Amino acid sequence: MRDFSYLRASSVDAARQASALPGAMLLAGGTTLIDLAKCGVAEPDTLVDITHLKGLDAITVDDRGATIGALAKMSGIADHADIKSRYPAVSEALWQAASAQIRNMATIGGNLMQRTRCPYFRDGENFPACNKRRPGSGCSAIGGVTRGHAVLGTSEACIATYPGDLAVALVAFDAMVHLGDRQVAVDDFFLLPGAAPEREHAIQPGEVITAISIPGSTAARRSTYLKVRDRQSYEFAAASAAVGIEFEADGRTIRDLRVALGGVATKPWRARGVEAALKGKVLDADAVKRASLLAVEGAVDHGANHYKIELAPRVVARAILKLGETA
Amino acid sequence: MTVHMKRHGDASDGTEAVGGRLSRVDGPAKITGAAKYAVEQRLDGLAYAVLVESTIAAGKVRSIDTDAAQAAPGVLKVLTRDNIPPLKTASDWLGTPPPDAPYCPLAHDITFSGQHVAAVVAETFEQAVAAAALVKVSYDETPAIVDLSDAKAGDGIPIDAMTKEWGDAATAFAAAPVRICAAYNTPREYQAPMEPHGLIARWEGDQLTVWEPSQWLDGMARTYAEWFGVPFENVRLVSPYIGGGFGSKALALGHGAVAAIAARMLERPVRLVMTRPQTFTGYGGRAATRQTVTIGADADGIIQSIVHRGVNETSIDGMWVEPLGSTTSIMYQTPNFSSRQNVVRVNSVVPGAMRAPGENPSAFGIESAIDELAYEVGIDPLEIRLRNYAEQDPHAKKAWSTRQLREAYAAGAERFGWSKRSPEPRSMRDGNQLIGWGVAAGTYPVRRAYGEAMVRILADGSVEVESSSIDMGQGTYTILAQTAAETLGVPADNVVVKLGDSRFARAGVTGGSRLAGVMTGAVHKAASAALDELVGLAISDQRSPFHALQANTLVVANGRITSPRGEGPEVSIAELLASVGRDRIEAKGDTMPANSTAEERYKNYTTIAMALPHTEGDYSRYSWCAHFIEVRVDEDFGTVRVSRVVSALDSGRLYNPKLAESQWKGGIIMGIGQALLEEGIVDRRHGRIVNNNLADYLVPTNADIPDIEVISVGIPDPHSSALGGKGVGELAIVGVAPAIANAVFHATGKRIRDLPITLEKLI
Numbered sequence A: 001m002r003d004f005s006y007l008r009a010s011s012v013d014a015a016r017q018a019s020a021l022p023g024a025m026l027l028a029g030g031t032t033l034i035d036l037a038k039c040g041v042a043e044p045d046t047l048v049d050i051t052h053l054k055g056l057d058a059i060t061v062d063d064r065g066a067t068i069g070a071l072a073k074m075s076g077i078a079d080h081a082d083i084k085s086r087y088p089a090v091s092e093a094l095w096q097a098a099s100a101q102i103r104n105m106a107t108i109g110g111n112l113m114q115r116t117r118c119p120y121f122r123d124g125e126n127f128p129a130c131n132k133r134r135p136g137s138g139c140s141a142i143g144g145v146t147r148g149h150a151v152l153g154t155s156e157a158c159i160a161t162y163p164g165d166l167a168v169a170l171v172a173f174d175a176m177v178h179l180g181d182r183q184v185a186v187d188d189f190f191l192l193p194g195a196a197p198e199r200e201h202a203i204q205p206g207e208v209i210t211a212i213s214i215p216g217s218t219a220a221r222r223s224t225y226l227k228v229r230d231r232q233s234y235e236f237a238a239a240s241a242a243v244g245i246e247f248e249a250d251g252r253t254i255r256d257l258r259v260a261l262g263g264v265a266t267k268p269w270r271a272r273g274v275e276a277a278l279k280g281k282v283l284d285a286d287a288v289k290r291a292s293l294l295a296v297e298g299a300v301d302h303g304a305n306h307y308k309i310e311l312a313p314r315v316v317a318r319a320i321l322k323l324g325e326t327a
Numbered sequence B: 001m002t003v004h005m006k007r008h009g010d011a012s013d014g015t016e017a018v019g020g021r022l023s024r025v026d027g028p029a030k031i032t033g034a035a036k037y038a039v040e041q042r043l044d045g046l047a048y049a050v051l052v053e054s055t056i057a058a059g060k061v062r063s064i065d066t067d068a069a070q071a072a073p074g075v076l077k078v079l080t081r082d083n084i085p086p087l088k089t090a091s092d093w094l095g096t097p098p099p100d101a102p103y104c105p106l107a108h109d110i111t112f113s114g115q116h117v118a119a120v121v122a123e124t125f126e127q128a129v130a131a132a133a134l135v136k137v138s139y140d141e142t143p144a145i146v147d148l149s150d151a152k153a154g155d156g157i158p159i160d161a162m163t164k165e166w167g168d169a170a171t172a173f174a175a176a177p178v179r180i181c182a183a184y185n186t187p188r189e190y191q192a193p194m195e196p197h198g199l200i201a202r203w204e205g206d207q208l209t210v211w212e213p214s215q216w217l218d219g220m221a222r223t224y225a226e227w228f229g230v231p232f233e234n235v236r237l238v239s240p241y242i243g244g245g246f247g248s249k250a251l252a253l254g255h256g257a258v259a260a261i262a263a264r265m266l267e268r269p270v271r272l273v274m275t276r277p278q279t280f281t282g283y284g285g286r287a288a289t290r291q292t293v294t295i296g297a298d299a300d301g302i303i304q305s306i307v308h309r310g311v312n313e314t315s316i317d318g319m320w321v322e323p324l325g326s327t328t329s330i331m332y333q334t335p336n337f338s339s340r341q342n343v344v345r346v347n348s349v350v351p352g353a354m355r356a357p358g359e360n361p362s363a364f365g366i367e368s369a370i371d372e373l374a375y376e377v378g379i380d381p382l383e384i385r386l387r388n389y390a391e392q393d394p395h396a397k398k399a400w401s402t403r404q405l406r407e408a409y410a411a412g413a414e415r416f417g418w419s420k421r422s423p424e425p426r427s428m429r430d431g432n433q434l435i436g437w438g439v440a441a442g443t444y445p446v447r448r449a450y451g452e453a454m455v456r457i458l459a460d461g462s463v464e465v466e467s468s469s470i471d472m473g474q475g476t477y478t479i480l481a482q483t484a485a486e487t488l489g490v491p492a493d494n495v496v497v498k499l500g501d502s503r504f505a506r507a508g509v510t511g512g513s514r515l516a517g518v519m520t521g522a523v524h525k526a527a528s529a530a531l532d533e534l535v536g537l538a539i540s541d542q543r544s545p546f547h548a549l550q551a552n553t554l555v556v557a558n559g560r561i562t563s564p565r566g567e568g569p570e571v572s573i574a575e576l577l578a579s580v581g582r583d584r585i586e587a588k589g590d591t592m593p594a595n596s597t598a599e600e601r602y603k604n605y606t607t608i609a610m611a612l613p614h615t616e617g618d619y620s621r622y623s624w625c626a627h628f629i630e631v632r633v634d635e636d637f638g639t640v641r642v643s644r645v646v647s648a649l650d651s652g653r654l655y656n657p658k659l660a661e662s663q664w665k666g667g668i669i670m671g672i673g674q675a676l677l678e679e680g681i682v683d684r685r686h687g688r689i690v691n692n693n694l695a696d697y698l699v700p701t702n703a704d705i706p707d708i709e710v711i712s713v714g715i716p717d718p719h720s721s722a723l724g725g726k727g728v729g730e731l732a733i734v735g736v737a738p739a740i741a742n743a744v745f746h747a748t749g750k751r752i753r754d755l756p757i758t759l760e761k762l763i
Ligand SMILES: Cc1cc2nc3c(=O)[nH]c(=O)nc-3n(C[C@H](O)[C@H](O)[C@H](O)COP(=O)(O)OP(=O)(O)OC[C@H]3O[C@@H](n4cnc5c(N)ncnc54)[C@H](O)[C@@H]3O)c2cc1C
Pocket: A025, A026, A027, A028, A029, A030, A031, A032, A033, A034, A035, A070, A074, A096, A097, A098, A099, A102, A105, A106, A107, A108, A109, A110, A111, A112, A113, A114, A163, A164, A165, A166, A207, A208, A209, A210, A234, A235, A236, A237, B695
């Protein structure tokens, strides 16, 4: 039997120290970690439980921004009145993620850190080759079943999709990940696979996510998260878009636009090309549709996931136009 | 196993009688967690087995290195083909005598990925899991035939028994002014029951007890007995509750043999439960199918000819035939017909029964094709079905026992508002949502068999019913209580139904929607015999308070005995039994022909060979249904959501409408999954299903299911069962997928002939 030790961290510092040891992993809600341990992907020697640490689940919101403690639960954030009014895209992304049971267990820190759903990543017994799981072993997905795989940000080493929803909304609104003293922009926190897909985050051993902060903005206030998926609930995105918009005083000219994509890229994908093409323009359906095509600039498919290249711009366009309608 | 009933009404409101809407009597036990499922038994000395499965789809095991596993903590034994005693091959479910060859549930010759090659038994489950990961199997791999589309698959084996032909279909098709021809495909689908397959096996000398979820205790006990060469009576199967089977829990399977072998070798009870991924390869789901349907019709849409060709996959060394011409050959009147079927061997586990095997994929073909014909000739899809309505069974050439399909069309269309449908595709929308309305019919044969039951009237006036049949959620506990209560004249509250133990009165398979008809008949018969004895005692026993009355009959109602005209005493059943000095009345009843031999009785309960053909005698017996479905398709995203379902169904008389409606709705929900979500996706390089878990093999969630309205249009069918019911459980899934595909065509103008209808097929 694979024994491991379980340690209840007494403070954030203790958690940092304990998690710096080789084979140690932080345990939050456990909805990703225990699942991966069961399929033999995560093999912790020590689980450092942080769920009971005080003060890490606070949610504070004011005009400057929102700060959300790493242990805040997905359901709690989704339902928070100020998050709903000032960051609707964040609340909507969380509501549409996973299931009610998981949302009640899972923390925002663990949520950012969730791993890909690539089936080859999760089945080492039948598919030994996976660069993310075993660096240098190859990629079983390329040439295999790729319907859910990424079309953006891929490399020859890995084409796995980042599955989460929340981080898509966060990257759209320039959120920061707090690692104790250090802060990293969400966009930089997630790494492209490149030649080293096993490295997914700009976090070092011994670092703990303590909070997420999201600057306040008019675009965040008028924002939405649109998720398209095979099943109506409890299913990852086939393609999704977090969009926020701010109009000039005329109510039609776009002053600020934020667009990020989920379900189609190896990391939460900020679509700056779409933003640039529409900023300063009058909102118009045709222009939006044309500009939305820029969301998948440089996309590469692997056969069965080709539809994502068609789908993603349509999701972006719909989300932008939906926000425009509420003007 | 005992279920204590909760009162849901008294006899006066009619809920307890047969036909009443009594709630499931096993509901409270399940909701509160009191219901103990088969593998939840706590036994002293229980050991845990975990399977090791092949990671290649074709080839041979070269060697298995078990050293590390054997040395791992807690490990009791590592089983491989080389160190387990061979079993005998068992007969199949028809009772066909088996070849005199050994059977080994652990393979050397690999014919599919996920085949059992070894098993580890340890003191704890966790130790067994860890040690199983240490078993190193090396293989000589050979190329696999991945699926039906594999170039190596070929045309397969013609199954002559599936050929159905009359008239001259080819000539009539060639001469028909309107012709349609299309190919329809369904993928591998999985039963995905909530409760995974598993068992606890325990030997005491030559006596084997197996706690295992089972749709057929007596059939599985027979297989275990034959495998181990012990008498049938030595095997006891216990299966009090079943967490879903959908056809997959009717047969003893390889993993069961492994657990029983381990238990025998270790002389300890052994528990083996499949992991969720193993449930995708440890036994078969619905076979992938291909069909071509050609219909020749005249300009009014009257069918002149149907030519149908079907193919289903089977395994390399097993045979599964999914009868693809079953719905095709009976749904519509046609003077010329030809249906043939081949079976193609691929490197997969042998497919198995899954809700309405045969009729379900068959209906996807013919019910899509008739819709295509309707558009081709420009008439309403409902109207074309009525124009070609089969007034008798076109294949058997016999009268229907009952066929309320016309009534189903009428009732469903009325509730759905079908007459308001705008005929053109893409003509109904709501913003970005294209709206489509589709209709399709479904059917399932009435499978009949003989049954047996034990009914006891106990000293306190309560009643006990015993049967080795099972309740997997369809309501056996409830309807048998209702049947006994009504027959005996006692409140259903006073009836305890005991099921799921092969020591009880024997029962055949719970499959093909036959159990309710079989068992209500058997309980009715046994309870009638018990009642006769009770009344006989009351009239003739000198100690009875009724003795002086010299009545020739008495009335039993609400547990009390009176004379027909009310003179004389009124006593409870308990009082009567006390007065005549009896502590019980016991009657075993069966519906077998009176002169049946012991061998015939054994065969009746342990094989399906004695099942009565649904076209026996003068009648052809089927259940029928019509589904009216609305879909909303996002025109940009291609996502399909079902927004309205109205189904009208003819299952004959309903023993309990509340339970029948639930089963129908369950079938419709499963049909929505089949239409839109479910597909086993194969990695073509490895011949392996990659979405072998419930996060990736999608079944519908509540959010995918709209309000479903079901309407019963059945009438009692005396030719189908003793109490007039026809089949319920399998029926409702049949026709749902084509109704959805037809609705999607109406919404979008795109005809999707490959299930499931996922978004990339529509954008
Ligand atoms: C079936 C299923 C469906 C799902 N569907 C969706 C979906 O549709 N959309 C979606 O967005 N998500 C989905 N999820 C993922 C779900 O949101 C994550 O599992 C959850 O958010 C993880 O949070 P947790 O607290 O349980 O993390 P854990 O499982 O406890 O931890 C996950 C990882 O994060 C690390 N970690 C945890 N906390 C910290 C911290 N403070 N600092 C540093 N590292 C930390 C852990 O060490 C671990 O590696 C789904 C999950 C499942 C199982």
